[in-house]
Amino acid sequence: METDKEPILKAARYVYNFDRMAYYNRGARKAFSIEWVEDHTEDELRRAVEEPNDSDEWQVYAEPRPPQRVIDKFLAEINAR
Amino acid sequence: MLGSRTIEDRLREEYFDLLPEIRRTALETETRVRRDLLDISLKLERYERLLITSRVKECESAVDALRRRQLLGAWDEERPHDYSLTQLPDLAAIRVMAFPRQRLLDVEAVVRQTLSSWTADPVPPIDGLAVPLALKYFGRWSLDSRITAEVQIVSLLIGAFWEVEHDAIYKPNPNLHGVMRSASVIQPRDEVLRALERFGAAFEEAIAGSEGSSTTSSG
Numbered sequence A: 001m002e003t004d005k006e007p008i009l010k011a012a013r014y015v016y017n018f019d020r021m022a023y024y025n026r027g028a029r030k031a032f033s034i035e036w037v038e039d040h041t042e043d044e045l046r047r048a049v050e051e052p053n054d055s056d057e058w059q060v061y062a063e064p065r066p067p068q069r070v071i072d073k074f075l076a077e078i079n080a081r
Numbered sequence B: 001m002l003g004s005r006t007i008e009d010r011l012r013e014e015y016f017d018l019l020p021e022i023r024r025t026a027l028e029t030e031t032r033v034r035r036d037l038l039d040i041s042l043k044l045e046r047y048e049r050l051l052i053t054s055r056v057k058e059c060e061s062a063v064d065a066l067r068r069r070q071l072l073g074a075w076d077e078e079r080p081h082d083y084s085l086t087q088l089p090d091l092a093a094i095r096v097m098a099f100p101r102q103r104l105l106d107v108e109a110v111v112r113q114t115l116s117s118w119t120a121d122p123v124p125p126i127d128g129l130a131v132p133l134a135l136k137y138f139g140r141w142s143l144d145s146r147i148t149a150e151v152q153i154v155s156l157l158i159g160a161f162w163e164v165e166h167d168a169i170y171k172p173n174p175n176l177h178g179v180m181r182s183a184s185v186i187q188p189r190d191e192v193l194r195a196l197e198r199f200g201a202a203f204e205e206a207i208a209g210s211e212g213s214s215t216t217s218s219g
Helices: A006-011 A034-039 A042-050 A068-080 B007-036 B038-042 B059-068 B101-114 B156-170 B174-181 B183-208
Strands: A015-017 A022-025 A030-033 A059-061 B049-056 B092-099 B134-139 B149-155
Touching: A006 A042, A022 A034, A030 A034, A030 A042, A030 A068, A059 A068, B007 B038, B007 B049, B007 B059, B007 B092, B007 B101, B007 B149, B038 B101, B049 B101, B049 B156, B059 B174, B092 B101, B092 B156, B101 B134, B101 B149, B101 B183, B149 B156, B149 B183, B156 B174, B156 B183, B174 B183
Parallel strands: A030 A059, B092 B149
Antiparallel strands: A015 A022, A022 A030, B049 B092, B134 B149
């Protein structure tokens, strides 16, 4: 991953999970797969991080989108931490 | 009970079914590469090095490598038959390490011909370096083979660093490969690679500009 993207995630208090290779922030209820971060520009990442999540649901940024059961398992894991 | 087997368990069984074929593929790849590089090996100056190592990916390393290729690093438990270790491109792998750079270029020219039908997958250059860190090819020796082999060609110092890194960090804990996707780790690692390249180039230059018994062939 380009070194200029990680500071955006770190500044927004995202944690990197190296087993799942994803960044997440429980407070913001958002997660980004490493592939999504690598495949998008710095601006796209910044916009996605800054966009408010007004719902109670997690927003998971991953392309192609994994089946919902895989996302549910991932969220259960990080919620259990 | 068959129904309770995990995807990992199924893949471990597959691994041991494939293992004899993986070993044969590693041996065949190493033998073919050594044969093709024999002329270069025989003409090496005393200070020049050509090292060829081969490895068979270990079971847990293979299972974890396949998991890391899945989205969010997770299996889809509803689709266990989507996964096979034969999807990995490096169950059997050869690394050719050469010093100095001219020998590396000689090796690349020979191996490129041998593997002309394989897929080239170079390791891209890092900031500050003009050329790929390593050349990589993957392919199969025969149409009916289930095993994809990888051949990697790299400078001696970087190749040696990768071997140490693998043995010290990833071999005991294959899942730590995921750490290397993080920029905070990539940056200092790239600094090591740049330093090794600089050191190799300076060493090579110093040898070329000097004379001594270590630089003359015994022939």
